[in-house]
Amino acid sequence: MRRKKACAGSTTVAVSLAIFLVIFTAITLYTFFAKTWWFPDPITTFGRDIDQQFLRTLVITGIVFVLSQLGLAWVIFRYRGRGQRAQHIEGNLTMEVVWTLATLVLFVGLGVYAERAWAEVHFRSAVPGAVQIEVTGQQFVWNFRYPGPDGKFGRLDPKLVNASGGNPLGLDPTDPAGKDDLVVPVVAVPVNREVELLIRSQDVTHSFFVRELRLKQDAVPGLLIRIHFSATQTGQYEIPCAELCGLGHYRMRSFLTVMPQADYDKWLADQAAANQ
Amino acid sequence: MVTHESGAVHAHAAPTGFIWKYIFSTDHKIIGIQYILLALVSAFVGMFLSVLMRIHLVWPNAKLPFIAGGVMTPEQYLALLTMHGSIMVFMVLTTAPQSGFGNYFLPIQIGAADMAFPVINMLSFWITFLSLLVMLAAFFVVGGAPISGWTAYPPLSALGEIAGPGQGAGQTLWVIGVAIFCGASLMGALNFITTTIDLRTKGMSLMRMPLTVWAWFLTAILGLLAFGVLLAACILLLLDRTAMTSFFIPGGLVITDQQVAHKGGSTLLWQHLFWFFGHPEVYIAILPGMGVTSHMLSTFARKPVFGYRAMVYAMCSIGFLGFCVWGHHMFVSGMSPYSALAFSLLTMSIGVPSAIKTFNWLGTLWGGQIRFTTAMLFALGFVSLFVSGGLSGLFLAQPAIDLYFHDTYFVVGHFHLIMGVAAIFGMFSALFFWFPKMFGRHLNEPLGKLHFWITFIGVYAIFMPMHYLGMAGHPRRYSDLSGANFLGPLMPVQRFISIAAFLTIAVQFIFLINFLWSLKFGKKAEKNPWEATTLEWTIPSPPPHDNFAGVEPVIYRAAYEYAQPGAVEDYVPQHLAPEQVARAR
Numbered sequence: 001m002r003r004k005k006a007c008a009g010s011t012t013v014a015v016s017l018a019i020f021l022v023i024f025t026a027i028t029l030y031t032f033f034a035k036t037w038w039f040p041d042p043i044t045t046f047g048r049d050i051d052q053q054f055l056r057t058l059v060i061t062g063i064v065f066v067l068s069q070l071g072l073a074w075v076i077f078r079y080r081g082r083g084q085r086a087q088h089i090e091g092n093l094t095m096e097v098v099w100t101l102a103t104l105v106l107f108v109g110l111g112v113y114a115e116r117a118w119a120e121v122h123f124r125s126a127v128p129g130a131v132q133i134e135v136t137g138q139q140f141v142w143n144f145r146y147p148g149p150d151g152k153f154g155r156l157d158p159k160l161v162n163a164s165g166g167n168p169l170g171l172d173p174t175d176p177a178g179k180d181d182l183v184v185p186v187v188a189v190p191v192n193r194e195v196e197l198l199i200r201s202q203d204v205t206h207s208f209f210v211r212e213l214r215l216k217q218d219a220v221p222g223l224l225i226r227i228h229f230s231a232t233q234t235g236q237y238e239i240p241c242a243e244l245c246g247l248g249h250y251r252m253r254s255f256l257t258v259m260p261q262a263d264y265d266k267w268l269a270d271q272a273a274a275n276q
Numbered sequence: 277m278v279t280h281e282s283g284a285v286h287a288h289a290a291p292t293g294f295i296w297k298y299i300f301s302t303d304h305k306i307i308g309i310q311y312i313l314l315a316l317v318s319a320f321v322g323m324f325l326s327v328l329m330r331i332h333l334v335w336p337n338a339k340l341p342f343i344a345g346g347v348m349t350p351e352q353y354l355a356l357l358t359m360h361g362s363i364m365v366f367m368v369l370t371t372a373p374q375s376g377f378g379n380y381f382l383p384i385q386i387g388a389a390d391m392a393f394p395v396i397n398m399l400s401f402w403i404t405f406l407s408l409l410v411m412l413a414a415f416f417v418v419g420g421a422p423i424s425g426w427t428a429y430p431p432l433s434a435l436g437e438i439a440g441p442g443q444g445a446g447q448t449l450w451v452i453g454v455a456i457f458c459g460a461s462l463m464g465a466l467n468f469i470t471t472t473i474d475l476r477t478k479g480m481s482l483m484r485m486p487l488t489v490w491a492w493f494l495t496a497i498l499g500l501l502a503f504g505v506l507l508a509a510c511i512l513l514l515l516d517r518t519a520m521t522s523f524f525i526p527g528g529l530v531i532t533d534q535q536v537a538h539k540g541g542s543t544l545l546w547q548h549l550f551w552f553f554g555h556p557e558v559y560i561a562i563l564p565g566m567g568v569t570s571h572m573l574s575t576f577a578r579k580p581v582f583g584y585r586a587m588v589y590a591m592c593s594i595g596f597l598g599f600c601v602w603g604h605h606m607f608v609s610g611m612s613p614y615s616a617l618a619f620s621l622l623t624m625s626i627g628v629p630s631a632i633k634t635f636n637w638l639g640t641l642w643g644g645q646i647r648f649t650t651a652m653l654f655a656l657g658f659v660s661l662f663v664s665g666g667l668s669g670l671f672l673a674q675p676a677i678d679l680y681f682h683d684t685y686f687v688v689g690h691f692h693l694i695m696g697v698a699a700i701f702g703m704f705s706a707l708f709f710w711f712p713k714m715f716g717r718h719l720n721e722p723l724g725k726l727h728f729w730i731t732f733i734g735v736y737a738i739f740m741p742m743h744y745l746g747m748a749g750h751p752r753r754y755s756d757l758s759g760a761n762f763l764g765p766l767m768p769v770q771r772f773i774s775i776a777a778f779l780t781i782a783v784q785f786i787f788l789i790n791f792l793w794s795l796k797f798g799k800k801a802e803k804n805p806w807e808a809t810t811l812e813w814t815i816p817s818p819p820p821h822d823n824f825a826g827v828e829p830v831i832y833r834a835a836y837e838y839a840q841p842g843a844v845e846d847y848v849p850q851h852l853a854p855e856q857v858a859r860a861r
């Protein structure tokens with residue numbers, strides 16, 4: 001019986017494909033090593049933890065990536081059809097067990113390791129005495145509310161919401177706790193102090209995101225979600241909206257300013273005065 | 277083992293008349309082709325929408341065709357985004373790999389004359405077609421197509437027009453279209469499952485089934501469990517929109533200064549239901565591609581699949597774990613942070629069967645005699661893409677890291693590689709492989725290779741840089757880079773991506789031309805041009821109406837008997853009786 005000859009040109013294809021895979025792997029490695037595009041510097045301790053964990057994951061996935069892509073390139077090149085007969089191999093139980101266990105330990109271990117940073121953000125509540133700020137998303141602005149000198153947020157009543165009339169959150173004027181509440185479209189916090197955000201939404205789901213904090217939290221209608229952070233670096237940072245909220249999603253943006261305590265106190269006083 | 281005696285010998289007469297033969301056909305082969313054509317048309321529509329989006333992102337003031345007003349508005353961008361995602365996911369990735377190729381080849385590969393329920397099969401297709409029409413109709417109603425993305429999170433998707441243009445009639449049509457699609461998919465899933473269990477021919481035990489059959493079978497089980505949930509979710513959403521119920525809308529909402537009368541619902545409920553469907557859905561898209569890839573690597577490396585059983589178990593565990601990880605889409609959604617731990621570790625462990633598959637693919641190639649057909653090239657591309665797209669999942673599976681990457685372009689890069697492009701490579705591979713069987717003619721190989729090369733390089737050029745955008749924090753679903761200062765410097769990357777996309781999309785026309793040209797002028801195909809082992813290669817190309825002409829094939833061996841020691845030929849087909857195998861002395 002007739003045996004097909006090895007495909008003509010199979011060496012060219014094999015070599016080109018192998019070379020492409022090598023080049024692709026090299027470019028990918030280069031862009032990560034050269035940090036051509038990279039994260040902005042973190043301004044929280046857990047942000048630095050997260051970056052560490054990112055690097056650990058990058059190393060492990062990087063090794064698997066390089067081995068698999070180059071392995072693929074190698075077998076493509078080495079076993080290109082040249083008229084040889086393929087070996088009859090049906091499998092290898094030892095190898096199956098080894099790579100199953102190895103990846104299980106590696107991947108799940110990585111996952112377990114990552115829980116520390118997550119626990120820091122989400123399992124611990126804010127320390128007593130943290131600066132409390134309420135964050136409200138609405139199409140397509142952020143509003144931030146400070147409780148004022150009494151430390152208490154006044155009652156909100158959705159029926160009183162009137163953004164065009166100057167009451168975007170629906171503050172109830174009959175509640176004395178709300179008298180000194182300060183509502184502003186940008187947020188300032190003191191440096192090196194724990195800040196607790198109480199995140200909510202008035203209409204659809206939005207998401208509060210500050211890249212430098214390494215923090216993102218959806219603002220969910222019907223829920224009040226608490227997150228906390230302590231910024232170690234003064235400066236101004238952007239707050240883009242990170243959950244599709246309608247046609248103005250791309251321009252729903254505010255600013256977070258981290259300032260020294262003294263500047264912060266002055267800023268609060270100025271804002272309160274301007275608000276009277 | 278259940279093999280149905282009557283299964284393969286269902287000698288039903290071929291219908292006559294164009295309509296019954298080609299339109300309302302109950303022949304699984306015609307239905308398979310119908311699904312493939314539906315996916316092909318949808319893929320070109322979806323690609324066209326992405327071209328418009330990519331132009332707008334990098335040249336926001338460009339005048340565009342088909343865009344009311346010429347220059348695209350933010351809501352038009354979001355409408356294109358929603359329809360691009362929905363069409364690609366539902367109408368391309370869920371139809372061609374499973375309902376298209378599965379329909380055509382599952383019955384043949386197990387030795388059956390047709391699906392278990394041919395009429396239901398026909399209805400599944402036409403209901404799917406109806407759902408496509410309903411979905412596309414959203415473009416033509418007042419307000420246009422919906423803007424809430426393919427995930428349609430309420431309240432944005434539940435509140436109606438007040439939430440934005442497209443959220444009125446457009447969103448309603450979308451919900452109805454998806455619900456109809458769920459119905460069709462459920463029927464299809466039942467059909468696939470019953471067929472695989474009941475209609476296997478003599479000797480076709482489960483562990484002798486080609487891995488493609490395993491993949492289609494498991495995908496059908498996933499579909500049965502997932503689409504029911506999405507259907508329920510869509511009905512609830514439709515009720516919220518039209519009957520003033522409040523399943524997904526909490527009380528006290530105020531939108532553009534207007535009170536919303538709903539109260540008592542939960543927006544997270546939708547997210548749970550949606551992702552309980554949505555994560556298995558990505559496996560529905562990719563499992564058939566995995567099956568096809570295994571099939572190709574074995575056939576064209578002339579070797580048995582390395583670790584066949586491990587491959588089957590890996591697919592089963594991917595399918596099972598796939599239902600336990602939906603929460604990884606919700607790490608920042610406000611659900612309990614403790615549940616994030618469980619979802620995270622379960623997701624990391626789904627990397628294990630995925631890695632097993634990759635290693636076994638390399639093992640299959642190892643020691644082979646690789647024939648570089650276009651089908652094989654796409655399968656090799658699949659392996660590379662699966663690795664690249666899968667590994668970025670390990671970042672997203674860690675809640676702490678996902679705090680940063682969630683809803684950025686990192687995710688867009690990740691899912692396009694693993695779900696979009698890898699699955700599409702699986703389809704191209706399947707098409708180049710089976711086209712001769714389906715149409716009796718080969719696709720043109722040189723054109724196919726040209727198409728492969730540019731596409732392979734192109735998709736990496738489009739989707740790898742998206743990871744870098746994500747690392748810079750670029751949020752997804754942004755119609756414009758002017759909204760935040762840090763986005764400006766990323767424009768060169770976006771430009772690069774757009775140009776790569778235009779080129780890649782342009783070469784898809786090479787494929788289209790190849791497809792149409794080869795239907796008529798392609799090289800005539802023999803019965804078994806690839807020297808393959810499975811049953812479809814024992815019957816004429818194209819196969820007769822009842823596949824095996826009334827003769828029930830008998831199976832003597834496993835699916836991938838290549839390079840058998842002792843045999844003269846380097847492949848031993850499944851149906852060959854032991855005494856017929858030519859022995860080397």
Ligand code: HEM
Pocket residue numbers: 323326327329330357358360361362364365369424425426427688692695696697700738751752753754755777781
């Ligand atoms: C031809 C190449 C393709 C290009 C250039 C492309 C481009 C895009 C772009 C620009 C976006 C919007 C990103 C954003 O603004 O957030 C997008 C979203 C999306 N694409 Fe593609 N795409 C392509 C192919 C595919 C394929 C094959 C699939 C199949 C799975 C797919 C599925 C999706 C989905 C599900 C979304 C998300 C939609 C949403 O956010 O609701 N795309 N694509």
Ligand SMILES: [Cu+2]
Pocket residue numbers: 205206207241242243244245246248249250252
């Ligand atoms: Cu938004």
Ligand SMILES: [Cu+2]
Pocket residue numbers: 554555558601602604605
């Ligand atoms: Cu998922």
